[in-house]
Amino acid sequence: MISCKHVTKTYRGTTALNRLSCNIHENTITGLIGRNAAGKTTLLKILTGMIKESSGEVEVFSKHPFNNLFVSANSILVDDQMSFANSISLYELLQQAGRFYKNWDMDLALRLFDYFSFQPNAIHEGLSKGRKSTFNMIIGLASRCPLTIFDEPTTGMDAVVRNDFYRALLKDYIAHPRTIIISSHHLDEMEHLLEHVLVIKKGKELLHIPMEDLKEYAIGLEGKTAVLKEWLGDQPVLTKRTASDYAYIAVKNDFDTEQLEQVKQQGVKVSPVSANDVCMYLTKGQKGGIDDVFRQR
Amino acid sequence: MLDLNGVTPIYIQIAEWMENQILNGTFQIDEKVHSQYTLAEMFNINPATAAKGLHLLSEEEILYTKRGLGKFVSPLAKTIIMEKRKSQTLTGLITDLVLEAKQLQVEDDELLEMIRKEMKQQKGEEI
Known part of the structure; x- marks a missing residue:
């Protein structure tokens, strides 16, 4: 459905994507995770044909997306930069969206519009940040595009609306399967919806695995520093916190049950590491931690 | 209900929930169980995760599949x-x-x- 091979995008000397490769299957929900400036938005814009890659191969619906009408008609990118005409009302915007998207479900759009208490004659520009996100989400859901992409969809939404959004997305996906990509900083609030997670760092794919595997990707070990050191050897550490001779260390989980039993016998506490934490540890910079900023004064 | 942030993977929790339903008789032998889509909707999870839970039960022969009809409770479940x-x-x-x-x-x-x-004591109490 989507295939990227060594895709690079540079903007005036800045590299936004650096030989990124990935494949996304039809009718799955993928979470795109990365820090600010990791290249998430650039990737999503290339997939929907809004900008052109500098080099590499991109295929969406077996077509090169840039300036492609078929890709345009069958995909939607929902983000906070969506621009709508301010000369017409929100209600008219919904009607116009129906002319653009062949699968548009006006009934769903109006039900959501009503549920979230929008005024039919309000103007898009006059909405607050969170309300704009909510309205854009309605457009994204009701368009029922075979490729539906949400870039940071919950910006400004309150907790109740965020919850409703994820639930609405899941229900509509079950009834009308399509390929969905959601980028977000908040993996924890949407992880139950995802089938796959694509983690990118500095324009390059870092990890692309099923959500369930990400949850078991790492384990946390807590115990005497000396014991942990001896047991782990020089295995790369995802994160480490120490307090006198005690330490908490998160590492990639390459151990079998027997090994974990052994380490438990030595008084080490073994705990799971949440998917959100795994992503945070994997994508943090090489500059040490925030503490170092203060220490070096 | 499910513990989405818990230690146990969600698909295993789905499998365990289904096992409990079979044990308490909600689903009888040779009765059709919920589909992955019904489970996804019920528990607010991705249908693929629900399918993984059902698949686990099929592998353990707790459920069996009738092609095109869905999954059913096996006699030995x-x-x-x-x-x-x-x-x-x-x-x-x-x-x-x-x-x-x-x-x-x-x-x-x-x-x-x-x-x-302890064993002696419990036996003693039973008699």
Whole structure:
């Protein structure tokens, strides 16, 4: 459905994507995770044909997306930069969206519009940040595009609306399967919806695995520093916190049950590491931690 | 309900929930169970995750598949579930028991004696 091979995008000397490769299957929900400036938005814009890659191969619906009408008609990118005409009302915007998207479900759009208490004659520009996100989400859901992409969809939404959004997305996906990509900083609030997670760092794919595997990707070990050191050897550490001779260390989980039993016998506490934490540890910079900023004064 | 942030993977929780429904008789032998889509909607999870839970039960022969119709409770489902839980739960408890005894520096014989005593007592109560 989507295939990227060594895709690079540079903007005036800045590299936004650096030989990124990935494949996304039809009718799955993928979470795109990365820090600010990791290249998430650039990737999503290339997939929907809004900008052109500098080099590499991109295929969406077996077509090169840039300036492609078929890709345009069958995909939607929902983000906070969506621009709508301010000369017409929100209600008219919904009607116009129906002319653009062949699968548009006006009934769903109006039900959501009503549920979230929008005024039919309000103007898009006059909405607050969170309300704009909510309205854009309605457009994204009701368009029922075979490729539906949400870039940071919950910006400004309150907790109740965020919850409703994820639930609405899941229900509509079950009834009308399509390929969905959601980028977000908040993996924890949407992880139950995802089938796959694509983690990118500095324009390059870092990890692309099923959500369930990400949850078991790492384990946390807590115990005497000396014991942990001896047991782990020089295995790369995802994160480490120490307090006198005690330490908490998160590492990639390459151990079998027997090994974990052994380490438990030595008084080490073994705990799971949440998917959100795994992503945070994997994508943090090489500059040490925030503490170092203060220490070096 | 499910514990979305818990230690147990969601698909295993789905499998366990389904096992409980079979044990308490909500789903009878040869009855059709919920589809992955119904489960996804019920528990607010991705249908693929629900499917993974159902697949696990098929592999353990707790469910069987009728092509195009869905998954059904196999005749031996209850027995298989109970046997599995016996071996898993009991082994887990014993591991914890031995570990705790070690930390308290209880000798092997002392621990075995404690177990025997407990067994005797419970048997005595039953009679």
